[in-house]
Amino acid sequence: MATTRGRLALTTLTAALAAGALCAASHPQEAVRVNAAAQRLMAQRTQLGLDANADFRLRASQTDELGQTHGHFQQMYKGVRVWGGDAITHVDREGNPLPLTNELKRNIFLNVTPSLASDEALAVANRDLAPQGPYAYAPTSELVVVPEMVDVVRPQGPRALDRELSATDVTRQVLRYTLAYHIHTELENDQDGIRHTDYLVNAHTGAILKKWDTLHTTAATGTGNSQYNGVISLPTNYTGSTYELRDMTRGSGGSFGNNVVTNMAHASTTSTATGTLYTDADNTWGDGANYVEGSSTTAANGETAAVDAMFGMVKSWDFYKNVFGRNGIDGNGTATYSRVHISNSYDNAFWSDSCFCMTYGDGSSFTTLTALDVAGHEMSHGVCARTANLTYSGESGGLNESNSDIFGTMIEFYARGGSGSTIGSTGGNWTIGEQLSATPLRYMYKPSLDGSSPDAWSSTVGNLDVHYSSGPMNRCFYFLSQGATTSGNTSTTYLPSGMTGIGNDAAARIWFRALTTYMTSSTNYAGARTASINAAKDLYGAGSAQEQAVWNAFHGINVGAAWTSGSTDTTAPTVSATESGTTGTITFSATASDNVGVSKVEFYVDGVLKGTDTTSPYSMTFNSATLTNGSHTLTAKAYDAAGNVGTSTAVSFSVSNSTSTGSELMVNGGFESGTTPWVGTTGDIGAWTGEAAHAGTRCAWLCGNGATATETLYQQVAIASTATSATLTFWLHIDTAETTTSTAYDKLTVQVLNGSGTVLSTLATYSNLNKNTGYAQKTFDLTAYKGQTIRVYFKGTEDSSLQTSFVIDDVSLQVK
Template identity: 40%
Template sequence: MLAAAFSAHGAGAQMMGQPITTLTPQQSGTLLTRLAAMDAAQGLPPELSVRLASQHPGAAGQKIVRTQHTYKGLRIFGSESVVVTDTVGSVVGITTTDRRVGPGNSLAPLAVAPTVPAISAADAIRIAANSVAPRGTDRWPPSAELLIFPIARSVRVPAAQSKQEIELNAADLQEVIERYALAYYVKTRMAQDNKPVYYDTIVDANTGAILAQWPALKTVVGSGNSQYNGVVPINTSAVAGGFQMLDTTRGKGGRYGGMAITNANHSSADNPDPGSIYTNSSNTWGDGKQYVNGGSTTSANGQTAAVNALWGLMNTYDANRNALGWHSLDGNNTATYIAAHVDTSYDNAFYDDSCKCMYIGDGSHFNSLGAIDVIGHEMSHGVTAATADLVYAAESGGLNESNSDIGGEMVEAYARAGGTGNLIPASGNDWMMGTEISKTGQPLRWMYRPSKDGSSPDAWSSSLKFLDVHYSSGPNNRMFYFLAQGSKADPASDFYSKFLTRTPAAMHGIGSDKAYRIWFKALTTKFTSTTGYADARTKVLEAAQELYGANSKEAIAVQRAYAAINVGADVDETGASDGGGQQSMERIVNGGFEDGITGWNGNTATIGSDPAQAAFEGTRYARMGGQGRTTNQTLTQSVSIPAGATRAVLSFATHIETEEVHAVAYDQLTVTFKDSAGKVVRTLARYSNKDATAGYQIRSFDVLAQKGKTLTLSFAMHEDSSKPTYFVIDKVSLLAE
C-alpha cells in the first residue's frame, strides 16, 4: 500500500518521509468530505462524523492524517482512523479502530441523550485532582474535554467458548461496547510530596463518578567524558567566552532553537525548572564519573550528567533519522531538550509531554539516569505521543512502554556501533533496560525473558490489562526480541517459548534493523490510541507484508514472534519467500518422506505409513525399531551447508513409544553428522525409551558451525533383546541461508 523502496536496505525496505507541510484548509475540507461519504455509504447517520486530529510524515511521499470519530461534535474516546494520504491529500489507505457500535449493533446516538453535562468542567477537574493529589499544586494547567466514553468488556469469540481461562490466546477475545457515557477526559499535571503526580481521569459528566484513571507520567524507575561511553564527540555551539550544549544541527525551533541540555540544578521534581543551557569555557566537558552528591552541577563532575544526556539525545535523533528517516520526536524535526540534575539524589528520569522534554535525576539507589538506553526509552515516549498516542493504561499502555524499551535498545545498538550509517546494527545492545544505571548490576527489565524481574509476564493472558504498564510491556518486549534475534528450542533456555509448536521449534529472527523498521511503521502509520496486543499483531503483520511481501520470511517471523507470546497462531517457516535478504534454502531432499525412499539411504524399509500411526504431516514417516529383539537400523542422507551461510538450522519431528517399563536407556536413537570417512563430526542428540511421549516433539539444532562442509546426516537406532520401542521420524529439515 505504501510507496517507493529505499534501495540501500534491500527490496521492500522504506524510509519515512521528510517533515511535512500540513494540509491546506481546502485539502482538509476535501478529505473530510471524502471520509464523511465513506461513513454514509456504510449507513452511519450524520450525527456521527470525523474531525482531523494530527498530521505527521508517513512513508516517503505520503502523510499520515489522524482523525477522531465524533457524535454531535463530541469525540468518541478511542474511536479513530489513521488515514494515509499522498502529498495533495488523496486517500491511499485507512486503518480504523471503530468504537461507534454498541450492544446489538446499536449506535452511539441511540445510547447517549442528552449531551448536556450535569456537572461542569471545573467540577470534573476538582473530582479528578482530589482523587490523585488532594494536597497537590498544578505543575501545568489542568484540562477537561467533554466526550463520549465507550464502556467496553472483553468477550470470547465463538470458537473459544469452551476453552479454560489458562488456554486463552489473545486472538480468542474481542472488545464489545456495553454502553456509552457522557464524560469528561481530565488531564491533571500536579505535584505533591516532592514528586510529580500526572494522571488522566475519565469522570462521568452526569454523576461525577470516576469511570477510568491511569498515570500519565512516562518514567523509568566538543568532546565529552561520558560516564558510560568513554570519550564521545558531542555537538555544541560557540558563545561569548566559551561554548554551550546546544546542537543546532539536530532539530529546529522548540524552546531553545536546537537540541539542548540544561541544568535543573536540583530544582524540585514536583515542579522542576529546566534552568539554563549548560556552558563551559572550553569545549571539553565532564570527568566521566558519577556525580558526587552536594557537589557543583557546573564543575567537570557536574557536567558529566549533561554529557550523558547530550550523547544519548544525539544518538536517539541520529538512529531514527538515519535508519528510518524520522526527524526528531514528532517527525517534523521539532527540537527538544533534556534537563539534568533534577531534584536531589532523585532515582528517576521522566518524559513530560507538556513540554515535550525529559528530566534526569542523579540517582541514589541508581547511578545517574542518563544511560543511552534510558535516554532512548524516554525520547521514544515523545515519538509515541506524536503518533499513535497509546493510552497509558491496560494493554495499550504496555505497548506504549514496550515501544520505549524497543527504542532504547535500538538506540543503544546504534550508538555502540559508532552512531553512523543507515542501518540499526545487529549487535551492540544488551537487550536489558537500565543495566548501567543499576548499582547492583541488575537491570530494570529483561527483554528476552521479562519474568526474570519477578513481576513481568513472558506471554499474554487475559489478566495482562490489569498490570502496571511497566510489567504489561513484557510480552511485547519478548516478541520484539524473538523477531530480531530468534528463539531457542531448549525448554531450559531463557530464549524458549512453549507456544512455538510449528517447524522449526526455534524460530529465526530477521535482525534488529528489519524488526525495528517493521515495528516503527506499524506504530506510526497503523496503531491507534487503544491498540492492544491482538490488534498490534494484525498491524505489525500488515507492516511486514507491505515492506517485504505477503509470504516473506519477515512476515512469517512476525507471526511466529507473536505466537511465541500467545498472540495468534504459530506457523511453519518453510515456504517463506525472501523479502530483501538471502533466500533460505531447504537442503534436505524428501524430508517428509512423502516421496518414499527418495533421497534416503540405509534401512529405507522403515519408511512408509500405517493407519495405527499418524504422521506429523502428510501420510508417511520413518518408523525405526519396534522389533522387540536386538536390532540396528540406520537412515542417512548427504547434505551440504554453503560456506557463505549466515544461518543453518536442522530440525525434525520425533514420536517415541515404548513397552519398556524400567527407567533405563535400553533402546536408543542417535543423530549425528559424519564425514566422508564415516567419522562422527558432531553428535546432535541421543533419545531413548526414557524419552517416550504421547505425541510428536519438534527438535531443532543450530548447525552453522558445519558450514562449508558436505556431511552425512545419520539417524541410527539400536534396540536391545526385548520390549520394543518405536522411534518415529518426520518433517526432517535443514534450512540454510
C-alpha cells in the same frame, strides 16, 4: 462528457484542514490527499455505521518512503471527542485509496450536555489526589464520549477446548457510552513527589470511571538508569566568550531554538522552570564519574550528567532521522531539551509532553539517570504521543511502554554498532537499565526474570502496571529480531522448534511502520499483531520471510497463529448472514469465524456495500425506506488479517414500508448500483476522485467541464392517487471557478416532466452564484402530482468559460 473535471471541492472540514494542520505537509500532494481522504470519511459515514452527528478531526498526516500518504483522524460526536475512536486513511503513491484502519465507535446516541461543569470535575480529581503541594501545571479538562468496554471470547467451536486462549480469540465490545471529563494532572513537588495522573470522570454524576498513572518513566517502581559513554564528541556552540551545550545542527524552535541541556541545580520538583543553559569555558565537559550528591552541578563532576543527556538526545534524534526519515520527536524538527539535577537524589527520569522535554534525577538507589537507553526510551514516548498515541493504561499502555523499551534498545544498538541508516547488530543488549545496578529493570528476552512481568499474553495482562504488561511485546520483538531457541531463557513453549529472527534493522522498521501507520490509541496486542503483519507486507511483500517471522514471533507470546505450510494464510473466514424486519429500521447480522481471526465483516444489499462492523457479534441497522418495496438479497463478506475473504450465501428478505413510514419511489437514488434506471447523460454517474459522494462512493456530477455543455439525468416514477404526501429530497454540492458575485453563467434546473417529456413545473434553478462548501439538502413537495407518472429531471448547462460542477446524491421521493 469529459472525465477530467474542475478543481477540487472542499467540505467545511477539509477546508479547515487545508488552512491549518496540512499547510506544513512535507509531501507536495499530502494536503490534497488527506483532504480527499477526509471527504471520503465524511461521505462514507453511513457505510461506517455512523450518523450525521459524526465528524473527524485530523491528528497527523505523513507520506512515507513507499510514497503512501496516511491521515490519522480522531472521531468526534456532536463536536465532542470519542475516546479511542480513530480512523487512519491510507492512499497509495498514485493517490488511490487503500483499506481503512478502522477503530471507530458506532451506535452512539448520547446527550453531550454535561450536568457537571469542568471545574466541578477537576475538583473531583483534586479530592481524589489530595495533593499536599502545588501542581506543576494547571490540570486540564476535556469533555469526551467514553465507550465502556467488555472483553468477549470469540466463538471458536470444539477446537477452543484443545488449546489455550489466545489474544486473537478475544474481542472488545461496547457496553454503553458515557459522557465524561478527561482530566490530566501533573504533581511535581517535594511533598507529593512527581505524580502524573489521568482521570475519566462521569460528567453527570461525578463518579470516577477510571484513573491511571501517566508518568512516562523508565522504572517500573520509580527508579532510573545511569550510564557513561566514554570519550565522545559533543555538539556545542561558541558565543564568542564561552561554549554552550547547544546542538546547532538538530532541532529548531521549542524553548531554546535548538536541542540543549539545562541545569536545574537541585531546584525543587515544584519547579517548572526550563533551567539554566549549561556553559563551559574550555569546551571540555565532565569528568566521566557518577555525580557526587551535594557537590557543585557546574563543576566537571556536575557536567557529566549533562554530557550523557546531550549524547542521548543526539543519538535518539539521529536514529529516528537516519533510519526512519523522521525529523525529530514530533516529525517537524521541533527542538527539545533535557533538564538534569532535578531535586536531590531523585530516583527517576521522565518525559513530559507539557514541557516537551526530558528530566533526569541524580539517583539514590541508582546512579545518575542519564543512561542512553533511558534517554531513548523517554524520547520515544514523545514519538508515540505524536503517532499512534497509545493510551497509557490497559493493553495499549503496555504497548506504549514496550514501544519505548524497543526503541530505547534499538537506539543503544544504533549508537554503538550502527551507521548511516543501518541500526547494526552489535554494541547493544536486551536488558533495560542494566547499568543502573547489578540487576536490570527489565529483561526483553525473558520478561519474567524481573519477578513481575509475564512472558506471554493472557486475558489478565491488561490489568497489570504498564511497565509489566509491556513484557510480552518486548519478548515478541526479541523473537522477531533475534529468533527463539528450543531451550533456555530465549525459548517459548509456543514455538517448541524455535524460530529464526530477521535482525534489528528489519524488525525495527516493521515495528515503526506498524506504530506510525496502522496503530491507534486503543490498539491492543491482537491489534498490534495485525498492524505488524500489514507493515511487514508493505515493506517486504506478502509471504516474505519477514512476514512469516512476524506471525511466529507473535505466536511465541500467545497472540495469534504461527505461520503454517510455508506460505501465507490462505484459509478464508466462514460467514453466514441473517436479516430481521420488513419496515422502518431493519437489522443485518452475521456470524463469522476464521483460523486466525476475523478483522471485519461487510454487509451488501443487492450487491451494494451498506455497512461494516469490526466487532463480534457483527451487525448493523439500516433504514428500509431507502430500499424499494419488494424482495432484496443480503450477503456478508468476512475478512481476516491476511486479506482472505469469505462470502456468505445470499439471503432473501422483503421490504414492505407502510404508509406511516413512507414508500421510496426512487430506485438507485444514491447511484451506488450503477446507472440503472437513470436516463440521460449517464456518464455523469460514477465514483470521482475530484468530487466525493455525499454517502457511499458514487454520485452524479453534472457539468464541471469548463466548456459549453448540456447534461441531463432523469428517472420516471408513478405516484399513487391514494398518496397523502410525496416529498422529493436530494443533496447538492456546487463547486465553481467563477469569481463573479452577480452573474449566473452556469445553471442547474430541477423540473417535473410528464411521461412524454413536457415540462409541468420548474422546482428550482441553481447557478454558480449558489456555490457552497459542502452538500446541502433540497426538499420539494410533489403531492400535487399524485395519480400521475412523472419524470424527476435534472438539467445542467455550462458556458464556454470557467467550470461549475453540480454534484447530486441521495435522491429520494418518499410517498405516504
